[in-house]
Amino acid sequence: MGEFVRESAGRKKIVVAAGSNVLTKVRDTVDSSLRGKAYWVEVSAPDLANVRKVMKAASDTCCIVGVGGGKSVDVGKLAAFRKSLPFYSVPTSASHDGISSPFASIRGLDKPYSLKAKPPLGILADVGVICSAPRRLLASGCGDLVSKLTAVRDWQLAHRETGEYYGSYAANLALMSADVVIEGSRRLGSFGKDSVRDLVEALISTGVAAGIAGSSRPCSGSEHLFSHYLDLIAPGRGLHGEKCGLGTIMMAKLQKGDWEVVRAALKSVHAPVTAAELGLKEDLVVEALVRASSIRPERYTVLSKFKLDRQKSMSLAGSTGVI
Ligand SMILES: [Zn+2]
Numbered sequence: 001m002g003e004f005v006r007e008s009a010g011r012k013k014i015v016v017a018a019g020s021n022v023l024t025k026v027r028d029t030v031d032s033s034l035r036g037k038a039y040w041v042e043v044s045a046p047d048l049a050n051v052r053k054v055m056k057a058a059s060d061t062c063c064i065v066g067v068g069g070g071k072s073v074d075v076g077k078l079a080a081f082r083k084s085l086p087f088y089s090v091p092t093s094a095s096h097d098g099i100s101s102p103f104a105s106i107r108g109l110d111k112p113y114s115l116k117a118k119p120p121l122g123i124l125a126d127v128g129v130i131c132s133a134p135r136r137l138l139a140s141g142c143g144d145l146v147s148k149l150t151a152v153r154d155w156q157l158a159h160r161e162t163g164e165y166y167g168s169y170a171a172n173l174a175l176m177s178a179d180v181v182i183e184g185s186r187r188l189g190s191f192g193k194d195s196v197r198d199l200v201e202a203l204i205s206t207g208v209a210a211g212i213a214g215s216s217r218p219c220s221g222s223e224h225l226f227s228h229y230l231d232l233i234a235p236g237r238g239l240h241g242e243k244c245g246l247g248t249i250m251m252a253k254l255q256k257g258d259w260e261v262v263r264a265a266l267k268s269v270h271a272p273v274t275a276a277e278l279g280l281k282e283d284l285v286v287e288a289l290v291r292a293s294s295i296r297p298e299r300y301t302v303l304s305k306f307k308l309d310r311q312k313s314m315s316l317a318g319s320t321g322v323i
Contacts (some may be wrong), residue, residue: 001002001030001033001034001065001090001124002033002034002035004088004122004124005034005062005063005065005088005122009150010062012037012060012061012062013037013038013060013061013062013066014034014037014038014039014061014062014064014065014081015038015039015041015054015057015058015061015063015064015076016030016034016038016039016040016041016064016065016067017041017043017054017064017065017066017067017068017072017075017076017079018040018041018042018043018045018066018067018068018069018211019042019043019044019069019071019072020042022067022068022069022072022092023040023042023067024130026067027040029045030067035166039057041053041057043068043071043075043076045071045107045182046070046074046075046105046106046107047075047106047107048080048108048109050071050075051075051078051079051082051106052079054075054076054079055079055082055083058079058080058083058085061083061085062085062086063080063085063086063087063088063090063121064076064079064083064085064087064088064262065085065087065090066087066088066089066090066177067090067092068090068091068092068099069091069092069093069133069137070095070096070240071251072091073089073090073091073098073099073100073148074104074105074106075104075106075252076089077089077098077104077117077118077120078104078115078117080117080118081104081117081118085119085313086121087117087118087121088120088121088122088123088124089120089122089123089124090123090124090125091123091125091200092126092129092130092133093130093133093134093137093138093141094125094130094133094138094196094199094200094203095133095137095138095140095144095239095240095241095277096140096141096144096203096239096240096241097144097145097203097204097206097207097210097219098114098203098207099123099125099200099203099207100119100120100203100204100205100206100207100208101114101119101206101207101210101219102116102117102118102119102207102210102211103115103116103117103210103216104117105240106169109297110239111296112229113220113224113225113295113296113312114216116219119186119207119208119211123204125200125204127193127196127200128193128199129141130196131191131192131193132195135191135270136239138191138269139200139241139242139266139269139270139271139272140239140240140241140242140245140271141199141203141241141245142181142185142188142199142241142245142265142266142269142271143205143239143241143242143245143266143271144203144206144240144241144244144245145177145180145181145199145206145241145247146178146181146201146244146245146248146262146265146266147178147219147221147223147224147241147245147247147248148174148175148177148178148206148209148218148219148246149175149178149182149248149252149257149262150221150222150223150247150248150251150252150255150257150302151174151217151218151219151220151221151222151223151224152171152174152175152218152221153179153221153255153257153302154221154222154251154255154300154301154302155171155217155218155221155298156171157255157301157302157305158217158299158300158301159298161305162300164300166217167212167213167218169212170210170212170213170218171209171213171218173205173206173208173209173212173218174205174206174209174218176202176205176220177202177203177205177206177209179201179244180198180199180202181199181265181266181269182261182262182265183268185264185265185266185268186199186268188268188269189268189269195313202310204282206218206219207219212302212314220226220291221251221299221301221302222247222254222292222301222302222303223244223245223247223248223250223251224247224304225247225292225293225295225296225299225301226243226244226246226247226250226251226288226289226292226303227240227243227244227246227247227290228292228295228296229287229291229292229295230243230280230284230285230288231243232295233284233287233288234280234284236277237278237280238272238278238279238280239271239303241271241293242271242272242278245266245271245272245273245277246272246273246274246275246278246285246322248262248266249262249263249266249273249302249320249321249322250289250316250317250320250322251301251302251303251321253316253320254302254303254306254308254316255302263320263321273321273322274322274323275317275322275323276323281300282314282317282323285313285317285322285323286310286313286314286317286323289303289308289313289317290308290309290310290313291317293307
């Protein structure tokens with residue numbers, strides 16, 4: 001890490017944001033690598049209070065580094081954006097594409113989806129460390145990757161029906177990442193070192209796709225709206241990528257895509273394919289399908305087109321085996 005951030009370091013301190021677990025594990029190694037320049041800030045939750053804490057620590061600083069699974073990267077990214085400082089992302093797991101994207105998911109804001117920040121100046125992903133993260137986190141990363149299939153179709157739909165800008169290069173880049181899971185699910189399921197490297201690189205690439213598009217469009221469509229709505233009505237149930245995976249199965253069917261292939265790929269990587277596996281009751285899934293598009297009305301998706309009522313939602317979730 002010392003070599004990695006040295007260019008922007010100079011004589012100034014480096015603010016390192018990390019959760020308490022990660023902090024205990026890596027503090028000594030990072031301190032010696034940064035030759036005493038690290039100034040640690042413990043991140044307890046992905047919320048604005050923690051963003052402010054990191055910003056406060058970041059005076060006379062050359063850059064901010066976020067080390068951890070998700071919250072520290074999100075908090076560090078937004079703090080760096082607001083302080084106009086370079087940000088380095090050091091993910092210790094690969095459960096979603098926030099490790100590389102120009103967006104930060106922060107709780108307690110008026111909008112229940114990701115805020116625009118800026119992409120990291122660098123991403124230091126130690127595949128050995130990420131391999132040792134719980135399998136559930138890696139499976140969740142696969143859920144976030146397959147979601148690019150339905151996100152891109154929603155983007156194409158919006159382009160056709162509303163004239164919204166559509167960039168085929170960014171779209172294809174995102175689809176290539178989804179293919180890592182669709183084509184390679186059997187190999188990925190064992191989560192060996194090579195497979196995890198593919199998974200991490202695919203997640204990084206989707207962040208690049210969002211950067212090229214200048215919006216989260218290639219990475220986030222109706223399946224993400226479904227996941228964000230569940231965040232509101234069932235907080236703490238299921239990981240982001242797990243909920244996006246469930247959403248992708250259903251939205252793929254609604255888009256007349258090959259939802260069974262999505263479901264089979266998720267099963268192969270041991271990601272959940274039913275609401276029960278996430279402890280979600282049927283009526284929560286139905287409510288999320290009915291109301292998801294209301295949280296971001298300007299984002300035109302297949303849910304804006306078909307406007308599902310309770311009965312249609314029930315039949316969609318039932319026919320895909322989600323409930
Ligand atoms: Zn996502």
